[in-house]
Every structure is written in C-alpha cells, then in structure tokens.
Amino acid sequence: MQKDIIEMLFPDAVEYNLILESIGNFAEKEILPTAKRVDQEEMFPRQNLEKIVNQGIMAIPFPKDYNGLELPYPVYIAAIEMLAKACANTALQVSIQGMICEGIRLFGNDRQKNELLKEKGPVEGRSLASFALTEPCCGSDAKSIQTKAELSNNIYVLNGTKTLITIPGEADIILVFARTDKGISSFLIPCGMPGFTVTRVIQKLGFRGHRLSEIRLENCKVARQNLLGEDGEGLDYAKQILNAGRATIAAIAIGIAQAAYEKSLLYSKERTAFGQSISNFQLIQEKLADMVTEINAARLLTYYSAHLRDKGKDFTSEVSQAKLFATEMALRICDNAIQIYGGYGYTDEYDVHRHWRDARLLTIAEGTSEILRLLIAHLSLKQI
Ligand SMILES: Cc1cc2nc3c(=O)[nH]c(=O)nc-3n(C[C@H](O)[C@H](O)[C@H](O)COP(=O)(O)OP(=O)(O)OC[C@H]3O[C@@H](n4cnc5c(N)ncnc54)[C@H](O)[C@@H]3O)c2cc1C
Incomplete structure (x- = not known):
C-alpha cells in the first residue's frame, strides 16, 4: 500500500x-x-x-x-x-x-x-543529536520548565535539570530549552561541555537501544551564538519541531505495527490447534482483518499530513491526528499479535513483545495522546 x-x-x-x-x-x-x-x-x-x-x-x-x-x-x-x-x-x-x-x-x-x-553534518551522520525539553517538574506542561538561561556579557549561563532525555550521553549536540527573561528559548550546545553532566541513566520498558538519562546543567556557559533563532521564541519553535517529529513517530508506529501484523499472519498459518491452522478460526481472522485495516488507515492519515507539510500548509491538526491514531493503533496491533502467538508471544523467543514494548512509548513521547486530543479539539473548535 x-x-x-x-x-x-x-x-x-x-x-x-x-x-x-x-x-x-x-x-x-x-x-x-x-x-x-x-x-x-x-x-x-x-x-x-x-x-x-x-x-x-x-x-x-x-x-x-x-x-x-x-x-x-x-x-x-x-x-x-x-x-x-x-x-x-x-x-x-x-x-x-x-x-x-x-x-x-x-x-x-x-x-x-x-x-x-x-x-558538523548531522544530515550526514557526522554528529549525533539529542533534544532536551522535559524536566522533573514538567513534560506535557512545557511552558512551566524551570531551567534558567541568564544573559550576562553576551554569555548565557544555564542552570537546571532535564530528565527522560534520549541519548544525551552519546550525542554530540543537544537542543536545550531554557527560560530567559524574554520567555523560553532554545540553545544548541555541545554535549559534555563544561557544566553539562549526565547524572543518571534511567532503565525502561522498550527502545532499549537508546539510553534514557537525566542531565544537570550547572553554570553551563553558552555563547550568544548558540541561541537558536530568537530569544523567547523557544516554545513556538518546539511546537513546530515537534510537528515534524510527530509525523516520523507516526511512521515508526506504522512500521512496528506492520512487522507485528506480518509475523502474526505467518504464525497463524503455521500454528495448529484442534487439528487445524489457527488462521481458520474466525476470531483469529477478525484480529488479522482489523490489524491490516487499521494499519492502512494510519498510513493514509500520516502520509497525507506529510504531504500537507510539503505544501507549506499548517498541518498541526492533521499530524497530531496521525500521531494519535497511528500510535494507539500500533499498541492495539502489537497487543493482538501477542494474543495470536498465545503464550509464546509473551516470551523472549519471539519478537512480538519487543514490538509491544517499543510501541508502548509512542503514545507518550512527543505529545501524549491526551495532549494531542486536547490540541486537535482546540484547533477544530477555533475554526467555527
Ligand atoms: C523513553 C522516553 C524517551 C523520551 N525522550 C525524550 C527526549 O529525548 N527529550 C525530551 O525532552 N523528552 C523526552 N521524553 C519525555 C516525554 O516527552 C514526556 O514523558 C512526555 O512529554 C510526557 O510528559 P510527562 O512524562 O512529564 O507526563 P505528564 O506531563 O506529567 O503527564 C502525566 C499524565 O497526565 C496527562 N496529562 C497532562 N496534562 C494533561 C491535561 N491538561 N489534560 C489531560 N491529561 C493530561 C498526560 O497525558 C499523562 O497521561 C521521553 C520519555 C520517554 C518515556
């Protein structure tokens, strides 16, 4: 498709x-x-x-x-x-x-x-990038972040803690959001610069190839030229950067769901119960039918939102719908995949529980389902 x-x-x-x-x-x-x-x-x-x-x-x-x-x-x-x-x-x-x-x-x-x-060539993979918005106090409520960036003699001094950050210990550059006297601003800084410390690695359910960490910024002195764009505009930038990110998160959800679906399809033909392939049972067929239907629906929504971005349109609502639908869909598909595999689906011998563990993150990161629903409703209500 x-x-x-x-x-x-x-x-x-x-x-x-x-x-x-x-x-x-x-x-x-x-x-x-x-x-x-x-x-x-x-x-x-x-x-x-x-x-x-x-x-x-x-x-x-x-x-x-x-x-x-x-x-x-x-x-x-x-x-x-x-x-x-x-x-x-x-x-x-x-x-x-x-x-x-x-x-x-x-x-x-x-x-x-x-x-x-x-x-520095991040497009060419010569440098690895990380994104630091979330803090212990606040994730969804990003406008309440407390990390400070105080300007003195053309130098911003950053102080604060960022948590639940993907690979700050491995990355070369990191986009950090902090509060200045003009509002929230964004800074592109080298990871590991003086005053930048990875203080804790946090164990987690899925996406285990990526270390999740807490970082501490302590009198981290950043030149004015590290400010991305305008001072005080960081929250608006974060929203637009996350729009691009949400389309890719939806794509990841679809890819995971497709893997779980294809594996379930094959397994259902190979596994026998009561003297026949379990794919003959209509209750299994119902799951397979729902899986492929939902994957294709998510795909249409996601590719459509990506197309709107290319046309230069405001695609905030459509990409939020895509991320919301695709990530919740991936969870349902992976859950059903485990059900089709029965007890084996719960073991390390098969991949489907890895797919479920990975999919579980996607309704949380880069905008929880709840926040996306609020945003979509807000944008719809604004139109009338
Ligand atoms: C594996 C992993 C990787 C991550 N990587 C990064 C990263 O690289 N960089 C980064 O900056 N962050 C990262 N995060 C953090 C992630 O973006 C946040 O976890 C997410 O934004 C939610 O914030 P929170 O965890 O503080 O939850 P909270 O904001 O505390 O929300 C808790 C619950 O309350 C709900 N809620 C909150 N407000 C409302 C409301 N107004 N109405 C209804 N419900 C509400 C939420 O939807 C959620 O269900 C990562 C998280 C994980 C788990």
Whole structure:
C-alpha cells in the first residue's frame, strides 16, 4: 500500500518508488538482522546510522544547500516506516536526528545552518543529536520548565535539570530549552561541555537501544551564538519541531505495527490447534482483518499530513491526528499479535513483545495522546 500512496501523491515520479524499493531491501538485509540484539544487549545502533547515512536516507527531506536530497516528506516518512519495520531503535534515532536538523533549518541563522547543518553534518551522520525539553517538574506542561538561561556579557549561563532525555550521553549536540527573561528559548550546545553532566541513566520498558538519562546543567556557559533563532521564541519553535517529529513517530508506529501484523499472519498459518491452522478460526481472522485495516488507515492519515507539510500548509491538526491514531493503533496491533502467538508471544523467543514494548512509548513521547486530543479539539473548535 505504501507504494500506491506514493504513486497517488506523485504520479509522475516513478523514481520515488524505486528509491523506496532499494531502502526496503537495504533495511531487510542490513538493519533487520541486528534488531533483536540491539534490544537484548541494549546496544545503541550507531553503526546502523552510518549505513543509513550512506544510503542517503537522512538526507531525503533536507535542502540541497545543506547536504540534503530535497525529496518530498512522504518519501522520508515511507523510508522511516521501512526502517522501523526492520528495527524501531534505528528508526527512532533517524527521527530525533531529523527533528533537530529541521529545527536548525527552520530557525537557525545562516551561520548556524552553515556550521551545524553543513560542517558538523548531522544530515550526514557526522554528529549525533539529542533534544532536551522535559524536566522533573514538567513534560506535557512545557511552558512551566524551570531551567534558567541568564544573559550576562553576551554569555548565557544555564542552570537546571532535564530528565527522560534520549541519548544525551552519546550525542554530540543537544537542543536545550531554557527560560530567559524574554520567555523560553532554545540553545544548541555541545554535549559534555563544561557544566553539562549526565547524572543518571534511567532503565525502561522498550527502545532499549537508546539510553534514557537525566542531565544537570550547572553554570553551563553558552555563547550568544548558540541561541537558536530568537530569544523567547523557544516554545513556538518546539511546537513546530515537534510537528515534524510527530509525523516520523507516526511512521515508526506504522512500521512496528506492520512487522507485528506480518509475523502474526505467518504464525497463524503455521500454528495448529484442534487439528487445524489457527488462521481458520474466525476470531483469529477478525484480529488479522482489523490489524491490516487499521494499519492502512494510519498510513493514509500520516502520509497525507506529510504531504500537507510539503505544501507549506499548517498541518498541526492533521499530524497530531496521525500521531494519535497511528500510535494507539500500533499498541492495539502489537497487543493482538501477542494474543495470536498465545503464550509464546509473551516470551523472549519471539519478537512480538519487543514490538509491544517499543510501541508502548509512542503514545507518550512527543505529545501524549491526551495532549494531542486536547490540541486537535482546540484547533477544530477555533475554526467555527
Ligand atoms: C523513553 C522516553 C524517551 C523520551 N525522550 C525524550 C527526549 O529525548 N527529550 C525530551 O525532552 N523528552 C523526552 N521524553 C519525555 C516525554 O516527552 C514526556 O514523558 C512526555 O512529554 C510526557 O510528559 P510527562 O512524562 O512529564 O507526563 P505528564 O506531563 O506529567 O503527564 C502525566 C499524565 O497526565 C496527562 N496529562 C497532562 N496534562 C494533561 C491535561 N491538561 N489534560 C489531560 N491529561 C493530561 C498526560 O497525558 C499523562 O497521561 C521521553 C520519555 C520517554 C518515556
């Protein structure tokens, strides 16, 4: 169905599907084989990112001026879906990396674009990026963050704690949100600079290839040129950066769900009970039918929202709907996959519980389902 959507959106661009076919083959040959080990050994898949960069996948949506390929966002979304089907951990890193690059592309000044997108090359995977908004006090309520950035003699001094942050210990650069006297602002700073400490690693349920950490900023002195965009505009930037991120999170959810569905389909044919294949039972067929229907519905919504982004439209509501529907859908699909596998689905011998553990994050990170429902309703009510 992926190919059909791309063809429907870009009837004259056969090459997009050729690119996606090659990415699909690459993901199956090069990324899938280590997916289980990445989870079991909690191994950050950095070598996968290098391979992905070599395939040009990171570069798909970015302008040619900044080492990108300037291809449509739905093509990027389809590529992320394929990566997530093979290894969700790997797709998540591409998603975070892409989000930071999008932030620099949208809000960085020329110097930042040149230095951070061209020279440091996150699009080419030469530097690894992380995103730090959440604090112990507040996640959803981002406008209440307490980390401070005090300006004196052209230097911002950052103090505060960020928690539940993905890979700040492994990354090279991090986008940190902090409060100045003008409001919330965003700073791109090198990880591990003086005053920046990873204080705690937090164990978790899924996405085990990514270390989750708490960081402390203590008199962290940051030059004015590290401010991304305008002072006081950080919250608005975060919303726009998260819009791009939410489309990729929806794609990851679809990729995970597709993997769980395809495995369930095969297993249901192989497993026998009461002298026949369990796929003959209508209650199993009902689950399989719901799975494929919901995956395709999520895909249409997600690719459509990505298309709106390319058209320069405000796609906040559509991308929020896509993220809300796709992530809740992935959880239902993975839960049903475990049910179809019976007791084996609960064991480490099969992949489906890894898919469920990974999917479980997606209704929480980058906007919980509750916050997205509030946002979608607010935007709908504003229209009348
Ligand atoms: C594995 C993992 C990786 C993460 N990576 C990052 C990262 O790299 N960078 C980063 O900045 N953050 C990251 N986060 C944090 C994540 O973005 C937050 O957990 C998320 O935004 C929710 O914030 P919270 O956990 O503080 O929950 P809270 O905001 O405390 O919410 C708790 C519950 O209350 C609900 N709720 C809150 N407000 C309302 C409301 N007004 N109406 C109805 N319900 C409400 C929420 O939906 C939720 O169900 C990560 C989290 C995890 C688990």
